[in-house]
Amino acid sequence: MSNTIKELPAIFMQDICKSFGINENKVDALKNINLEIMKGEFVALCGPSGSGKSTLLNILSGIDTPSAGTVMFLNNVLNEMPEKRLAYMRSKYVGFIFQFFNLIPVLSIFDNVFYPLVLNAHFNKKEAKERALHFLDSVGLAHLVDRKPGQLSGGQQQRVAIARALAHEPRVVVADEPTGNLDLTTGEAILELLMKINQQTSTTFVISTHSTQLRDSAGRVIEIKDGVLVHGSDE
Numbered sequence: 001m002s003n004t005i006k007e008l009p010a011i012f013m014q015d016i017c018k019s020f021g022i023n024e025n026k027v028d029a030l031k032n033i034n035l036e037i038m039k040g041e042f043v044a045l046c047g048p049s050g051s052g053k054s055t056l057l058n059i060l061s062g063i064d065t066p067s068a069g070t071v072m073f074l075n076n077v078l079n080e081m082p083e084k085r086l087a088y089m090r091s092k093y094v095g096f097i098f099q100f101f102n103l104i105p106v107l108s109i110f111d112n113v114f115y116p117l118v119l120n121a122h123f124n125k126k127e128a129k130e131r132a133l134h135f136l137d138s139v140g141l142a143h144l145v146d147r148k149p150g151q152l153s154g155g156q157q158q159r160v161a162i163a164r165a166l167a168h169e170p171r172v173v174v175a176d177e178p179t180g181n182l183d184l185t186t187g188e189a190i191l192e193l194l195m196k197i198n199q200q201t202s203t204t205f206v207i208s209t210h211s212t213q214l215r216d217s218a219g220r221v222i223e224i225k226d227g228v229l230v231h232g233s234d235e
């Protein structure tokens with residue numbers, strides 16, 4: 001008998017369906033999705049506009065709940081979890097990166113990373129300060145911490161968002177078109193940074209993208225079309 005114990009996936013989805021609206025307005029955004037993503041994977045989620053990428057990311061990270069099926073995140077069943085525990089799971093184990101950065105414009109770069117650590121991840125102020133400075137340094141922004149987001153380039157703002165997403169050392173980073181608002185060269189630099197972090201920390205990355213470069217570099221490509229996985233699923 002083999003002694004090999006199969007590693008549990010970071011994310012497991014079984015027969016996931018998600019519908020929005022009712023009657024003639026009903027949209028079946030996800031149809032019977034089956035998917036496993038292992039710890040440390042770097043996954044690109046590709047598909048045309050409206051194919052269900054954001055919906056899939058929202059469900060696997062506990063932002064939204066499925067209409068049917070089972071979703072497990074780090075061995076916790078998410079679909080019936082009370083919102084309070086879901087919020088705890090998200091703040092502790094997930095880092096989010098968005099297309100439009102979602103930084104708070106009135107706060108400094110430092111405070112954009114520092115406050116979520118104190119308010120959401122419940123670090124004390126000393127540790128939050130050390131972490132904020134360390135992660136801003138690791139994305140090459142130590143010299144800009146006193147600026148406001150509006151005083152940075154798009155690529156620099158996305159680096160702040162990456163530092164914010166990583167500063168609590170999440171198990172999974174979910175990025176919804178992180179290079180979608182950046183020029184090609186800046187997008188490539190951001191992609192390289194994400195891949196470097198993935199290799200150094202074995203944090204799991206799930207990234208929705210239209211970028212061919214990201215698709216070519218990812219460890220695995222999952223393709224979705226009209227709410228159905230057409231490539232890269234577990235069936």
Ligand SMILES: Nc1ncnc2c1ncn2[C@@H]1O[C@H](COP(=O)(O)OP(=O)(O)OP(=O)(O)O)[C@@H](O)[C@H]1O
Pocket residue numbers: 020021027028029047048049050051052053054055056
């Ligand atoms: N809150 C909602 N209410 C109603 N319909 C929704 C909602 N969110 C998404 N949809 C619909 O679900 C389908 C999938 O949308 P989703 O945003 O997941 O696509 P996407 O692949 O991320 O698109 P894009 O690349 O343009 O961001 C679309 O038909 C969309 O109109």
